[in-house]
Amino acid sequence: MAGYDVYRVRSDFPLLSKGIIYFDNAATSLTPKQVVEAMTSYLLECRANIGRGAYPLAQQATNMYEEVRKKVAKFIGAKSNEIAFVKNTTEAINIISMGIKWRKEDNVVITALEHHSNMLPWIKASRLYGFELRVVRPKKNGLLAPEDFDRVIDENTKVVSVAHVSNVLGTIAPIQDVAKIAKSHGAMLLVDAAQSAPHMSIDVKKMDCDFLAFSAHKMCGPPGVGVLYVKENAEVEALAVGGGVVADASINDFKLVDRPHVFEAGTPPISDVIGLGAAIDYLSRLGLENIMKHEVELAQKLRNMISTIPHIRVLGPDKPQTGIISFAVDSVKAEDIALALGNLGVCVRAGFHCAIPLVRDVLGEKLGVVRASLYLYNTAEEVEKFAGILEEVIKLIKGV
Incomplete structure (x- = not known):
C-alpha cells in the first residue's frame, strides 16, 4: 500500500512494540530512533x-x-x-x-x-x-x-x-x-x-x-x-x-x-x-507523497468501517483528504469513548480539539468528537482492530 515498507518503518519507533494502537498523530507524532x-x-x-x-x-x-x-x-x-x-x-x-x-x-x-x-x-x-x-x-x-x-x-x-x-x-x-x-x-x-x-x-x-x-x-x-x-x-x-x-x-x-x-x-x-x-x-527518505498516499488509504478504510457501526456519526467529507477521521457517538461524551478506548490500548484524542467554535458551533457537537489521526507507521491491521474495539466499546456504553 505504501511506497515504503511500513513494517520495517515501525521498528524505528520503539513505543509501537508495546502493543498500543497510536491514532493520536494530529496531536503529536511518535519519534523515531534516528x-x-x-x-x-x-x-x-x-x-x-x-x-x-x-x-x-x-x-x-x-x-x-x-x-x-x-x-x-x-x-x-x-x-x-x-x-x-x-x-x-x-x-x-x-x-x-x-x-x-x-x-x-x-x-x-x-x-x-x-x-x-x-x-x-x-x-x-x-x-x-x-x-x-x-x-x-x-x-x-x-x-x-x-x-x-x-x-x-x-x-x-x-x-x-x-x-x-x-x-x-x-x-x-x-x-x-x-x-x-x-x-x-x-x-x-x-x-x-x-x-x-x-x-x-x-x-x-x-x-x-x-x-x-x-x-x-x-x-x-x-x-x-x-x-x-x-x-x-x-x-x-x-x-x-x-x-x-x-x-x-x-x-x-x-x-x-x-x-x-x-x-x-x-x-x-x-x-x-x-x-x-x-x-x-x-x-x-520515505517520501511525503508516499506518506500521504498511505494515510489517505488507511483513512478511507477506517471511515468505511466505522460508518457501519450503529450510533456513530462520521464527520467531514466522504472521501478523506488526509489521515484525520473524526466522529461523534449519539448522546455520549467524546471523552468517555476515548477513555474506554485508552483502557484497551487505543490512543485517540477527544473533546473540542482546541477548536471550540468549529466543533460546538459549526458542527453542533455539544459533547465533543473523537479524532483518530493516522501517520506513516500505522497499518491496515490496526485500522481493523480499532474498528472492532470501537464497536464493542459503543455496545458496552450503550448497553446493547
Whole structure:
C-alpha cells in the first residue's frame, strides 16, 4: 500500500512494540530512533552554545544549527534567511499577529475551522489595536469555498490567516485560490501548516504566502521547536528582544540584527533544532507523497468501517483528504469513548480539539468528537482492530 515498507518503518519507533494502537498523530507524532540519536549525539559530543563562541566546539554547534535552517528552507521551498526557529506554531502566529503595524481601519480574515492558536492571537490583536476580525464559515463537511473568501476580503484586509489542513476534519484549504484573492487586494497571507507540513509537500512560492508556521513534534521531531517562515519583504517586527539579537546597544538604546536571527532572542533549543533536521531527513527518505498516499488509504478504510457501526456519526467529507477521521457517538461524551478506548490500548484524542467554535458551533457537537489521526507507521491491521474495539466499546456504553 505504501511506497515504503511500513513494517520495517515501525521498528524505528520503539513505543509501537508495546502493543498500543497510536491514532493520536494530529496531536503529536511518535519519534523515531534516528531523531533521538541525532539529538543525543549533539548533547553528548557537541554540547556548546551557538553563534557567539569562537572555539571550535561552538563553531561546530553553530554550523549544525545553521545546516538545519538550510534543510528546512529546502523542505518548504524558501530561502534560509526566511526561516526562523521558534517554540511552536502557536508562538509563530503570535509573533506575526503582534509584530504587524496595525491601523483601526484594517481587518483580518480567518475561518471558523481554525485551531485556537490561529484564532486567539488575532482576537487579542483586534482588541488591542481596534481592527475588525472577519470569519469565513466552512460547509458542513469542512470544505472551504474560495468565493466565500472573495466576499469578505477587501482593500482594508491586512492579513488572511488560514489553516492548510483542519486539525478536526482533515480537510485541505484551497490555499492558492485564497492567495490569489488576498493578493488582488494587497493583503498578506499566513498559512498554519501544523497539520500539513508533516504529511505533504509544501512550496511557499507556489502558495504565494507571506508567513507559514509548523511544529516539529507533529512530524517525528521533538516538542519545543517550530518553524516560522517570513517572506523576505514582509513587514513584521520581532516580538521578543534580548540576548542573541543585538547588533549594538547602549544604556538607553539598541540596534537589532537582521532576519532571521532577529526572531530568535535568547539561547534557542539547539538539540531540538537538530532533532527537527533529523526528522526532515527521515520524512524525505520515505517520501511525503508516499506518506500521504498511505494515510489517505488507511483513512478511507477506517471511515468505511466505522460508518457501519450503529450510533456513530462520521464527520467531514466522504472521501478523506488526509489521515484525520473524526466522529461523534449519539448522546455520549467524546471523552468517555476515548477513555474506554485508552483502557484497551487505543490512543485517540477527544473533546473540542482546541477548536471550540468549529466543533460546538459549526458542527453542533455539544459533547465533543473523537479524532483518530493516522501517520506513516500505522497499518491496515490496526485500522481493523480499532474498528472492532470501537464497536464493542459503543455496545458496552450503550448497553446493547
